[in-house]
Amino acid sequence: MDPPYESVLQDRGSNNFFSPVTAVSKEFEIEVAEPVKQGEGVAAYVSYKVRTKTTHVKYHEPFHEVTRRFRDFAWLHDKLVEKNKGHIVPPLPEKSAVQKYQMATDFIEQRRRALQVFVNRVASHPVLKDSSELETFLQANEEHWMLEIAKWQAETSAQHRPVSAAAQWFKNLQHSAQSLVSGRADEMQEDAEYIKIRDYINSLEGHLTEAHRQAGRLLRKEADLGAALTEFASAAELLGKQDNEGPMRVAFGCLCTRANEVAALSRARSEAIAVEFAAPLKEFARTIKSVQVAMADRASALSAYSQAKSDLDSKKVRLAKLRGTPGLKEDKIAETERDVNEADQRLRNAKLGYETIRDTMREELNRFQKERAAEMSAVLRDFALAQARNTAEQAKGWGELLRDLQQAAVGGS
C-alpha cells in the first residue's frame, strides 16, 4: 500500500514545500489561505479561509469554504486525539503566545503553511479522513460551528485540568497501593520489543529537535553571511573609489556587483531553507510527539488493563474467603460474585481496549515508518538539490567575477 499522504510532500510544486496538493487520486484537496488579523490587543487572532475540494462520499458538495482560526484547528486536533486512541494524529503547530502577540507577517505565513499541512494530513489519514469531526470542521457553517466550539469549551472547563490530573494521580496511587498490598509488581508489562521501539522513538525526538535547531541556525548563518558579504561589497566599492585612476575602481566595482549577487543568493537560500528544510524537520519532530501521545494512550490502556486485572484478582480472593467462611448470608456471596463478574467484564473491556490500541499502533507505526522514510528522503534530496542549485549560482557569480577581473586587467593595460 502506498502511503496515502506521501503526496503531501511529493506532489508539491517545484519550490513550495507546503503548496496545495493537486494529486488526482486524492479525496481531499484542502487549502488554508487568506490569513486576516481580527480584533486588537490581547484578544486579537488570525482567521483563515479553509477551502475544500473533495470527492469523499460523505460530502454532498464538492466545494466548501469556511472561516476558521487556530483555536478551531485545535478543536479538530483534540477531538481526533480523544476519539482515536492509538492513532498517530497529525500534529498541530505550536501555540506560541509570544509570537502570536507580535503577529509578525512571516510568523503568520509559517503558521498558515503548517495548518495547511496539518489539515491535509488529517484528510489523507486512512482512518481520520472518514471522521465526523473532519466533516464538521470542513463544512459546518458559522452558527453550527460556534455551537460546537461553545460545547467543547464547556466540556474542557468542566473537566478542568488540575482536577483531572489529581484524579488520575489518585487513581494511580490506589493502583500501586493495591499492587503493594497484593505483594506483586505490575505483571502487565509491555513486551521487550515495544519497549525498545518506545525508547527509539523517544531518542528520535531528541535527534529531530536538534536537527531542526541546527537547521534554524544554518539559515540564520546563511543570512548573516549574506549580510556580511553585502557589507563587504559596499566597503570594497568605497575602497575602490579611493583609487583615482582606473584599475582598483573597476575591479572593486566588479567585486561589489558580484558579491551583491552572491549575497542575494544567500538571502534567498536562507528563506528557502526555512521553508523547505527547517519547517519539515520541525514537523517531523512534532509528528514524533504525536507518536508519543499514541504511546501514552497505549500505556494508560495497559495500566487500566493491569488495574482491572488486579481488581478482579482481589475480588476473587475476597469471594474465595467469603465462600470459605461458614455461616455467611447467601446474598452477600451473590453480591460479591456479581462484583467479580463485573470486574471480569471490565477486565475484558480493558484488555480489548489495550489490544485494539496495540493493533492500531502496529498499523500506525508501519504507516509512520513508510511515510517518514519517503518524506525524509524527499526533504533531504531536495535540500541537496537546492544546495547544488545555489552553489552553482554562486560558482557562476564568482566565476564571472574572475572573468571581469581578467578583462579589467587586460583592458587596463
Place this chain on the structure above:
Amino acid sequence: MASKGIIADPLRGGGAFDDQDMEDLTSHLANLPAGRTSHDGLDLVDHSELLGNLDRFRALAGDDSHDDLFVSYGGLGLGLSVSDSTIITTTNYPTYGELAAAKPPSYEDSIMYDQAPPLDMHIASVAGGDMDPLSAGHSSGAGPSDAAVAARPLGKRVSEQQLPPAVAMAPPGTSGNPSWTGAGWAARGVPSGASEPQAATVAAAVTGPGVRHSGFSTTDASGPSAAGRLGSLAPSGSAALRLDDIQQSPSPVAHGIAPSARHPGGGGGGGSFQHLSITVTDPVKREQGGLFGIKGGYVTYLVRTQARAPSTRPETTVRRRFREFVVLAQLLKGKYRGYFIPPRPEKNAVEGQRMTDGFVEERRIALERYLNKLAQHPVLGASEELRLFLEVDGELADSGAWLSLRPPNLGGSVLEGTAKFSKQILGLDRAVTDPVQASQPTKKATDFMRAIKETARSMQSPPSASSLPPDEVALVRAKEEVEALQGALAIGSRAAERLVNGLDRWSVVYGELGLVLIQMRNAEKADGVALAHHTGTLKQSGSLMHDTDRLGTALIRSSRIGRKVTGRCAIELACLHEYLGLMPAALKGLRARDKALLTADTVQSDLAGRRKAIADLEAAGAKVLGGDAAKAKKVAELNGDVAVLEQSVVVARARYDKIKEINQQEMSRLRCELRSDLLSMLHRYASIMSACSQRNLEIWLQAAEELQATKEQLQAAKACLVESDVHQQ
C-alpha cells in the same frame, strides 16, 4: 541495505565519511575558543569579540595541512570556464611568511614589476647616497643584497659628481614662492660651491660615531660643516632625479597627483627589491628571577634570513628578543623621516600574558611579518640598521657597529633643555637655531623655545594653498588621500573580519548539522531495527540510514571546505588589515615634512627678524652720530646670528626638500603597492570563492545523486553554469 552508503568518493579517491573526518570535525568543534562552542553563544553577535579575531584565523589557516581543496574539478564532468592559470594561483598556496616576504605571482606581476631591476638600482642609489658617511666603513662587508652592494658605488659616484647640479636642480616650484627669493637663494649658493670637497671629506672622515658627533654638535657650526651636511643630503635627491629621467616606466597605471611625477615607478619596484626571506621561529623562554617574587623573563626568537634567489649572501641566523625589535623600530623611526615605516607589532602591557604560548606564537607571526615588511621596503630594506639586526651575532647591545647607529643626542636631555630655556627667556642665551639642529626634527621635550616659536609660527600663518608650491600642494592633498584611504580601509577591514567570522560560523553550523544527521543515522542503525522489525519496514529503515548518512556526510564535507576557505580568506583579507596598520605610519611620514617646512619657515622668519633689527639699528645709528659701542656690539652679535641662521635656513630647506622627495617617492610607492596588493588580493579572493563554490557544487551534486535525484533534476541544478559556459564560448 546500507551498502549504498559506502560509495567511494570519486574526488578524493578515498572513502566517504570516515572516523578520521569525524575526529577532525569534533576536535575542531571542541577547540573553538570559549563562547563559540556553545550553540547559543554563537548566535549572539558580540562585536567586541569579533574585533581582533583575524589573528586567530591566521593561526587557523596556518595549520591547514590539507591541500586537497582546490584539486582539479574533473569529477562530475562540469564544463568549467575558469582558466587553468587562475586555479594554479591557488594550489601552491604560499605560507604566511612567504606571503609577506614576496609579492606572490599574480597577473599584476608581469605588468607592475617589469622594470624592477633598474628601479632597484635607483632606489639603492638613493639609499647608498644617503648613507654614505656611515656605510663607507662597511661597504667591504656583505651587503644586505647583491643589488644594494652593486648599487652603492653607483650612488657614491653620483653623489660626488652631481653635487652642483643637485642644488641647481632643487625644487622646481621654488621660483614662484615669495618666501624663497632673495636671501634664500643667496644662502643656497654660498655653501654649494664648497660642498663638493666637503662632502667627500665628511664621507671619508666619518667612520665612528664619535667623530661624526663632534663634527656637528658644536653650537656655532661653521659654514663648511653645514655645507658638508647639505652635501650628504643633496646628492641622494639628485641621484634620484637623474635616474628617474632615465627610467620611463611603462607602468600602465598613470599616476601622479604630484605634478613632478618624474618617478612613476619609483615605488612599484619596492616589492621585489630585497629578495630576502626572513623567518622567525623557535621561541625560547628565558626565565628571570624578577623582583618581589614576580616571575620575570623574556622570549628570544630565532631570526633566519635567506636570499630568495641564489646569491652570494650567506644565510644568517640570529637570536633576537622583542626589546631589540623595539630598538630597531626606534632607530628607523628616528633616522628615516618622511618614509612610511611599517609599524612594529604592539607591545603587550599585561605582564602575565607575555609568556603564554598563544601570545608567543602570535607575536612570533607578527614579528616575522614585520621583518619581511621592512625587508621589502626599498630604503629600509637596504638600511644598515636592518642589516645589522639580521646579521650581528649575540646581543645587539654588545655590538659596536649597532651602537654607532644610535642617533647623536642633539640638544641634550630634558634637564639641559630646561636650563637652556630659562636662559633663553632671560635673553642670556640667544635662541638661534643652528644648522645641525635645523636638520633635525624639533624635540619638544628638550628645546622648548624652538617648539614654542614653531607653534607660534604655525598659528600666525596658516599655509594657504595658493602660496604653496604645487608639489607641496600635491602632498597636502596626498595627506587627505591617505586619510580617506585610512577610513575606507578601516571600513573594509572591519567588513572583511565580519565576513571571515560569518564564513567560520557558517561552516561550523554545517558541520554540526552534519553531525546531528550522522548521529541520527547511528541511532537508526542501533535502535531503529526494533521498529523496523516490528512493522516490517526494514527497507524504509535502510533508506533512512542511507539518506541521513549521505546528507550528513555532504554537510560535513562542505563544512571542511568552508573551514579551509575561512582560513584562506582570513589570510587574503588580512591585506586590508595590514594596509590599515600602515596608514598611521604614512601620515606620520607626511607630517614629518610639515614639520620640516615649519622649521624652515620659522628659521626663515627668525632670519628676517634679525635682518630687520640690524637695518633698524643701522638706520638709527645713521641718525644718531657716533653710535655707542654697545650698539655696534649688538649689530655685530646680530650679524653673527644672521650668519648662523642663513646656514640654518639652507640646511632646513634642504632637509625639507629631502623629506619632500621621500614623501613623493613613498606616496607613489604606496599607491602602486596598495593597488597591486589589493588587486591581487581581490583576484585571489575571487579564485578562492570560485573554487570553493565549485567544490561545494560537486559535493551537493554527488549528494543529490546519491539521494536518488533524477538526471534531469541534476541537470537543472547546474543549468545556470552550463548556460554561462555556452554563453562564454
